[in-house]
Amino acid sequence: MREFLEVFKYTFKENLKKKTFIISTIAILVLITGVMLVPAIVTKVQSQAGNDNGPADTGEKRIVYLVDNSGYFEKGLQDIQKQFPGYQIKLEAKDKIESLKADIKENGKSFLIVAKLEKDIPEFEYYTKQYDDGPGQSEIAKVFKQVYSAELLKQSDVPQATISKVMGDLQVNVNELGKNKWGGYFASIFIVMLLFFAVYFCGYGVAMSVASEKTSRVMELLVTSVKPSRIILGKTAGMGALELVQLLLVMLVGIVTYMLAFPADFTLGGMSLDLSAFTPFALAMILIYFILGYSLYALLFAVVGATVSKAEDVSSAMMPMSFVSIISFYFAYGTFAVPDSTAARAASLIPFTSPFSVPSRLISTAVPAWEIAASLGILAITIVFTGMLSIKLYSFAVLHYGDRLKLGALFKSSRSGN
Amino acid sequence: MGLIVENVSKAFGEKLVVNNISFRMKEPGVFGLLGTNGAGKTTTIRMILNIVKKDNGYIKWHDVPTAEQVTNFGYLPEERGLYPKVRVMEQLMYFARLRGISHEKAKKDIAYWLKRLEAEQYTNMTAEKLSKGNQQKIQFIASIIHDPELIFMDEPFSGLDPVNTELFKGVIYELIEKQKYIIMSSHQMSTVEEFCRDILIIKNGNTVLSGSLKAIKHSYGRNNLVVNCEGNITELAEQEGITSFSKNAAGYEFKIKNEEQAYRLLEKILGKRLLLDKFEIREPSLHEIFIEKAGEGK
Numbered sequence: 244m245r246e247f248l249e250v251f252k253y254t255f256k257e258n259l260k261k262k263t264f265i266i267s268t269i270a271i272l273v274l275i276t277g278v279m280l281v282p283a284i285v286t287k288v289q290s291q292a293g294n295d296n297g298p299a300d301t302g303e304k305r306i307v308y309l310v311d312n313s314g315y316f317e318k319g320l321q322d323i324q325k326q327f328p329g330y331q332i333k334l335e336a337k338d339k340i341e342s343l344k345a346d347i348k349e350n351g352k353s354f355l356i357v358a359k360l361e362k363d364i365p366e367f368e369y370y371t372k373q374y375d376d377g378p379g380q381s382e383i384a385k386v387f388k389q390v391y392s393a394e395l396l397k398q399s400d401v402p403q404a405t406i407s408k409v410m411g412d413l414q415v416n417v418n419e420l421g422k423n424k425w426g427g428y429f430a431s432i433f434i435v436m437l438l439f440f441a442v443y444f445c446g447y448g449v450a451m452s453v454a455s456e457k458t459s460r461v462m463e464l465l466v467t468s469v470k471p472s473r474i475i476l477g478k479t480a481g482m483g484a485l486e487l488v489q490l491l492l493v494m495l496v497g498i499v500t501y502m503l504a505f506p507a508d509f510t511l512g513g514m515s516l517d518l519s520a521f522t523p524f525a526l527a528m529i530l531i532y533f534i535l536g537y538s539l540y541a542l543l544f545a546v547v548g549a550t551v552s553k554a555e556d557v558s559s560a561m562m563p564m565s566f567v568s569i570i571s572f573y574f575a576y577g578t579f580a581v582p583d584s585t586a587a588r589a590a591s592l593i594p595f596t597s598p599f600s601v602p603s604r605l606i607s608t609a610v611p612a613w614e615i616a617a618s619l620g621i622l623a624i625t626i627v628f629t630g631m632l633s634i635k636l637y638s639f640a641v642l643h644y645g646d647r648l649k650l651g652a653l654f655k656s657s658r659s660g661n
Numbered sequence: 662m663g664l665i666v667e668n669v670s671k672a673f674g675e676k677l678v679v680n681n682i683s684f685r686m687k688e689p690g691v692f693g694l695l696g697t698n699g700a701g702k703t704t705t706i707r708m709i710l711n712i713v714k715k716d717n718g719y720i721k722w723h724d725v726p727t728a729e730q731v732t733n734f735g736y737l738p739e740e741r742g743l744y745p746k747v748r749v750m751e752q753l754m755y756f757a758r759l760r761g762i763s764h765e766k767a768k769k770d771i772a773y774w775l776k777r778l779e780a781e782q783y784t785n786m787t788a789e790k791l792s793k794g795n796q797q798k799i800q801f802i803a804s805i806i807h808d809p810e811l812i813f814m815d816e817p818f819s820g821l822d823p824v825n826t827e828l829f830k831g832v833i834y835e836l837i838e839k840q841k842y843i844i845m846s847s848h849q850m851s852t853v854e855e856f857c858r859d860i861l862i863i864k865n866g867n868t869v870l871s872g873s874l875k876a877i878k879h880s881y882g883r884n885n886l887v888v889n890c891e892g893n894i895t896e897l898a899e900q901e902g903i904t905s906f907s908k909n910a911a912g913y914e915f916k917i918k919n920e921e922q923a924y925r926l927l928e929k930i931l932g933k934r935l936l937l938d939k940f941e942i943r944e945p946s947l948h949e950i951f952i953e954k955a956g957e958g959k
Contacts (some may be wrong), residue, residue, distance in 0.1 A: 249758045293780065465805055467710055467736040468759045638894025 250477025278499035306353040326386040379530035431603035445486040446544035453548030471638040536598020542633040549640035575599035582608035594625035663687040669718035689840040693857035701866040735787035737811035745789035762808035774802040850948035886915040
């Protein structure tokens with residue numbers, strides 16, 4: 244235990260001092276702060292921009308000319324004006340169309356709507372200098388349909404009170420009883436990616452650290468000072484603890500900036516981004532799954548690091564493990580969109596995918612307790628077996644110099660002790 | 662008691678690297694493990710340290726398998742290595758702490774050894790900034806910081822300049838005085854001869870010579886004659902039936918059948934009134950024995 248703790252402390256301390264750790268931590272924290280501040284900035288900009296039916300209030304309203312060849316809209320001009328408070332709606336004669344079009348093309352400060360009858364149904368030509376400038380196409384259609392419908396009802400002697408009721412919007416209040424789907428979806432993407440990158444790059448760090456000890460030839464001195472099992476376990480735990488510190492910092496900064504700056508009513512394309520699914524239980528499970536997922540991958544990555552003689556060979560040696568981790572990541576990533584599906588449940592039980600799958604599902608759905616327990620149990624047992632195998636392979640590979648050890652040769656040789 | 666290596670072998674695949682090697686080191690001192698490059702010396706040391714698993718035989722230190730007590734031993738590997746970007750004091754402290762030495766004692770012992778090896782000024786430097794020789798000093802300290810009773814030194818003098826070689830020799834004498842058991846592998850025969858009481862010469866994994874160095878040399882007899890004088894004495898030597906010789910700046914070196922041959926040659930040199938600086942009848946050097954036993958020309 245003492246030897247394990249010494250390796251752990253040394254690994255933690257030495258990597259904590261590294262520039263790469265300090266710079267990456269600062270960069271991640273700045274990124275998290277930025278991501279959390281973006282909705283606040285967007286909300287502020289939107290509130291300054293006013294509503295969708297008019298441009299920003301600059302003191303002078305832009306003119307929307309209406310040439311009514313249908314005869315339905317002249318009388319309802321006031322109602323149209325009410326629907327476009329940001330613009331001035333002005334009726335114009337038919338012979339002005341060409342001059343108005345020329346002015347729009349030249350200056351782009353006004354707009355023209357020409358209404359005509361086509362088989363007794365109104366049809367519109369809308370002229371604007373650029374597509375996304377002025378009132379929107381769907382908004383024009385909606386407003387003019389309302390006025391047209393009201394006029395038809397009036398002509399059919401329907402009472403004004405009834406017309407008002409018919410033309411009014413019906414309000415639908417949505418009350419979600421489950422977890423917020425979109426908030427959970429985006430949060431799940433964030434969590435699965437955060438965990439993957441944390442596990443993968445931290446595991447990569449372990450492989451690099453082992454390979455560096457081989458490259459610098461300090462390994463021979465090290466393995467006669469302390470048992471190889473203590474080295475691999477202490478090193479893995481040390482690097483993991485450091486990554487855990489980084490992860491806790493990310494969470495802390497995320498929570499603080501969320502509480503201070505994230506707008507409660509923020510929506511993205513009309514979709515709510517409620518992050519209330521990040522309960523203390525969910526956060527605790529994220530940390531537990533990080534620790535277990537990291538342990539599983541890092542122990543294998545340490546063996547990969549031990550199979551090479553030069554640090555620059557680590558990337559190529561990592562290929563098989565990279566495939567395993569990337570496939571696991573995409574499996575988890577591909578299933579949490581439907582978090583209660585069979586595939587998602589399977590991903591939560593497979594030890595290589597569960598560290599990414601379960602935390603993301605916890606954010607977007609109610610995962611049954613038995614599934615969490617089974618997932619943790621399978622993962623823990625796999626880690627124990629992987630750890631035993633990794634120690635055996637590491638002890639053999641760590642003093643092998645020369646050509647990179649292939650997986651088959653590694654298993655064969657470690658069995659025979661060569 | 663002491664170190665016992667008995668019938669130890671190792672093969673890597675089809676290649677037999679060490680074949681049934683046996684030796685014992687019963688008393689403190691220096692044991693020389695000699696052989697040409699690739700003879701199996703480092704593999705033998707690694708098997709004793711359980712870094713490489715032996716195929717058969719047994720290795721015991723004080724009647725306990727060495728595999729169970731590896732971290733008690735000191736090991737200066739042939740391949741020099743330290744953490745390049747870590748300060749000298751920090752990495753020495755790390756190795757000391759791994760060996761279970763308290764922080765205070767480790768600090769005191771590290772300071773002693775840095776001073777003893779004239780490396781105090783490198784305490785706060787990173788290893789990558791040190792010369793090869795100074796890195797070797799630091800690695801040496803790391804290997805003996807826990808005051809081991811059994812120490813393995815694989816080529817301890819390689820890469821050292823004459824000044825640092827003398828410094829290391831002084832430290833080895835100090836360890837001998839402290840009753841340490843030292844297994845030394847080296848190509849520098851003069852150095853081995855200086856320290857080693859017993860030797861083992863390996864060739865292609867096989868033992869070709871082993872035992873007390875003194876007894877080995879004695880068994881060869883006093884059949885080397887070294888003469889340094891003015892003039893050419895080749896003809897005089899041939900007259901006495903002495904034909905095998907070499908000549909260098911230090912003079913002539915002859916192989917003689919017996920000491921009588923040498924004395925007759927001496928009489929002839931004196932009779933010719935040649936100025937004589939050196940006339941020595943001696944046993945063969947370890948270098949000569951090594952060349953004979955392990956060299957290609959054997």
